[in-house]
Amino acid sequence: MNAELIAVGTEMLLGQIVNTNAAYLARTLAHLGIGSRYQQVVGDNQERLDGAISVAEQRSDTIILMGGLGPTPDDLTKQTLAAHLGRELVTDAAHHEKLVEMARRKQQPLTPNNLVQAMLPAGATPLTNHNGLAVGAFMAANNHHYILLPGPPREFKMMVDKELVPLLAGQQHETLASETMHFFGLGESALVTEIGDIIAEQGNPTVAPYIGNYEVELRLTARAVDADQAQALIKPMRSNILRRIGQYYYGSGDESLAAHVVAALAAAHATITAAESLTAGAFQAALGDVPGASKVLNGGFVTYAPGAKEQLVNVPGSVIDQHGVVSAATAKAMATGAQHALGADVGVGLTGVAGPEQLEGHPAGTVWIGLAVGTQVSATEFHFQGSRNDVRGRAVKTALLMVLQALQK
Amino acid sequence: MNAELIAVGTEMLLGQIVNTNAAYLARTLAHLGIGSRYQQVVGDNQERLDGAISVAEQRSDTIILMGGLGPTPDDLTKQTLAAHLGRELVTDAAHHEKLVEMARRKQQPLTPNNLVQAMLPAGATPLTNHNGLAVGAFMAANNHHYILLPGPPREFKMMVDKELVPLLAGQQHETLASETMHFFGLGESALVTEIGDIIAEQGNPTVAPYIGNYEVELRLTARAVDADQAQALIKPMRSNILRRIGQYYYGSGDESLAAHVVAALAAAHATITAAESLTAGAFQAALGDVPGASKVLNGGFVTYAPGAKEQLVNVPGSVIDQHGVVSAATAKAMATGAQHALGADVGVGLTGVAGPEQLEGHPAGTVWIGLAVGTQVSATEFHFQGSRNDVRGRAVKTALLMVLQALQK
Structure with a gap:
């Protein structure tokens, strides 16, 4: 045909x-x-x-x-x-x-x-x-x-x-089965390097990559005479893919990354909050996109200006003076400050340079994400490429993935 | 050709x-x-x-x-x-x-x-x-x-x-001039009712409507031997359109609605903040999309749970008890509470029912937007159609338009 x-x-x-x-x-x-x-x-x-x-x-x-x-x-x-x-x-x-x-x-x-x-x-x-x-x-x-x-x-x-x-x-006397696998943090060229051979040699199942919105989707589709046999064809390919790029995998199906985070928080009976600088509320808004987000998110903060970081989430002025707002210390203090202010189980702090201008000598794209889970506090530095909105979008998705991975530990 | x-x-x-x-x-x-x-x-x-x-x-x-x-x-x-x-x-x-x-x-x-x-x-x-x-x-x-x-x-x-x-x-021995006019709050069928005859009878200039993202764009394009004559052809059509649907117009060019708001605030040397319930930070994130937003936004609040509305922006428990969270009184208290907490010139309060479930007996889509500009405080009720994300997106855009119109008064 x-x-x-x-x-x-x-x-x-x-x-x-x-x-x-x-x-x-x-x-x-x-x-x-x-x-x-x-x-x-x-x-x-x-x-x-x-x-x-x-x-x-x-x-x-x-x-x-x-x-x-x-x-x-x-x-x-x-x-x-x-x-x-x-x-x-x-x-x-x-x-x-x-x-x-x-x-x-x-x-x-x-x-x-x-x-x-x-x-x-x-x-x-x-x-x-x-x-x-x-x-x-x-x-x-x-x-x-x-x-x-x-x-x-x-x-x-x-x-x-x-x-x-x-x-x-x-x-065609066939039935289809398919699974959409979601990956984050994996670029297009890395995808080709890691599983290019699987994509090139595909037959049944087919493997179709879709790249967009800072994520990679792989849609596996198998054809067989019945659904069980189609599923059985998908299984080894799925395992093979996870062996190669499992560290970027966050889930399958139609659910967004934020929905996986809300589900994982709800399953752990945990609440989350955030203090957001460069993302200005976009991280919390992503959680709010998910029906039932109110179970895990009571509230949080947009702390754009240094003064708001001090006033709303108690980031010590001395931390900002000594380390700058684009720093591990400030990201951690934002995460714990928000966490303590709302008595939440998880606190996230997002600070960095959305661009187009540099800030404190850091180029656009420099982002620190602080994460407080219970009493464990960490901060990670990222250098995101792209426009102002790319940087902000990647910061939000990365923070969501960090929370999900922390909950899965 | x-x-x-x-x-x-x-x-x-x-x-x-x-x-x-x-x-x-x-x-x-x-x-x-x-x-x-x-x-x-x-x-x-x-x-x-x-x-x-x-x-x-x-x-x-x-x-x-x-x-x-x-x-x-x-x-x-x-x-x-x-x-x-x-x-x-x-x-x-x-x-x-x-x-x-x-x-x-x-x-x-x-x-x-x-x-x-x-x-x-x-x-x-x-x-x-x-x-x-x-x-x-x-x-x-x-x-x-x-x-x-x-x-x-x-x-x-x-x-x-x-x-x-x-x-x-x-x-074709011609030069083009064009203008993209932006409208918000005008549906597709209303557009056809109000200016359908202009679209149907267009010649030079052409009038092309694009409908998307809760907005309507009209692109006017004129052809003439030089740019001045092309501009002169656009002018009367532009006036004719504004006579009919000027109340929905917010600006021309490539700038977003949020960019118009940030520019208007900056021109007035005014700052803005918000307390967001159903939008969970999306209103502030929309402002944060605009380069230079830090001039007008120091910080703000996500107040999803009733307790967060009390704790973070001082909405009196009695207001929530008496009127509910989906009410004019709560929207106003959120707007003024955020405004006072950050000493901002403009405060916005967003509360309502994103859906899919109803809340306090109000159907999904019911939204109250509170607006505090200086000492003037008001609240307006909306009933938005569509999915959870449609309702949240329309609430954000509507709040932006309300701020813009208040600043233009």
Whole structure:
């Protein structure tokens, strides 16, 4: 199977939206072991879309059309495909019922435009839209497969995950299992050095790295006749990867690093607080992103100015005078000062130079993170690269990882 | 002119990166008044790229190839285009000099692979790469134009802005002027209601709305024979838009809302602090994103638990007992408590229900923002839609806008 993705929408030709659907589906197809050599984008124009389908038929065996299934006059995708294949549009009963129900609830008339959303080319298998009204479709014709998917990302992703993937995997008589492993503190080039051979020699399972937001994700996906066998294929590769880069691993699944920290604190019945200088509240805000953060975070401090470090978390003026604000001593005093002020189990102190200017002779990117866990107090120096916001973001993630590793000891 | 954008890179066919370059260039072309009817993505494969160029030549007069100009063996774009057009590759002296200089600095040998980065098809005009080593190119052949641009977004955007735009505008004997207007608190449907006719009837200037991150951006772009005339075309449209939705406008240009707040505080020689409950430091962190924030923010508080509100910013226990934490009284007491603790000119109190659970009988999304400016104290209730992070993000942006509006009074 060799799929060509055609995104339909003038808004992409104008650059008003980014074609994230293509990336999402491409990644999904790669996990299924389905090849894809071309993508196209074309506007809401019947003649040009028809031409784009003809181009795709010359070079790909599966044509996936994304977008243009809605009720407005510029939604032309299914009409164009039906005409292209010489098929009628017929109504899918389940989606028609949804439209009737929606009209009743909103007390609005059902216009012909609206009813088109429940139609699909004759002979096609409907794909249920769990997040919307426009039905999707899968069909075989002229030695090709044709797939219709809605454009809005919420509808699109749900239909891909819940309808298309099982259908395509079933066609290949296979089941998928996958695991997303999260790593922090590992650069792209180090990743290639450490596990480049595993990525290069992958087969089944596949190993797809995604690099972003100061983290590396590895998505392992195995195909087998049943889920147990697929899991069994993942296991040795997972172990092999952890043997090489386990020190950077913080967890698997969809949870953020902050969520792992909140869960580990909650499991230990421990509370946390912080005194933040360069991050100005971003560390605590990351914890606050996690539902249930109130179990582990009662409060804390932003201590940007030296005076605020003294006033709010009792950093002795003599420590700042002697060591400067960018120092191990100040980071430790911030961590313990916050910890004591709130009677928390864990205290974090973040101080350093976000940039772009240097501070106290230290270049931008110099960061000290103090950590007080019970009566154990330490501080670590980092030199982060990048912009002001990169430095601040890396400081927050690094502090989260330090807390997680301290709790796992 | 009718441009087809071809992004070259197997990583896009695998979904490992999103094709943001296409959106950026599409938007830029739209501002220039240059049409674009198709986009393609193709992998790092000479035969398939050659075929994609042939497809594009049939339906577009300008072919823009993005990516694949680097030094690795899978970078084949310029080689493929040169072969397609039957041209030699020749060396651009300025980029060759950059490569020699780089090799000298890094004390590394100059490999033939590396030298390819300075080459372009014979007869092409070089486009300078201000952020990298691979030269771009613009050329006319066979009644078509061909443009080569590098793939890494930093290099790509700079070359588009500094090299390609002046070249294309010059070809059209025009100059561009543009202004990006920022609005907050205005939904997409309200935008359409209020200025839908302006967007629908646009000509020169163009008006492009971008919706994201709780904000609406309107980019106005005018084309004229010189910059003064282009500016003169923007002016009446700008006034017309401000007449309709001026109450949501907070500024123009590339600056964030937080940067506008920091600038307004600095201009007023005023300091700010906050006591944050549901946002847990995100409001102060947004200020900290702005270089120079230390001039206006000395410190502040995260007061998640009721006890922290009492202990850190002196919210009377009786206020919480009587009114609850999600109340005007608590929001005001947090704002003034933080203000007094740090002797700041402006104090902000953020309290509410981030969700997903309700709190004190208030549904998720209920937020009170307290604002103390000098001796003036007020509190405003909001009901934000969306996820936990949407609610927190909107609360932060709304508080920033309230501070800005208070300072502008």
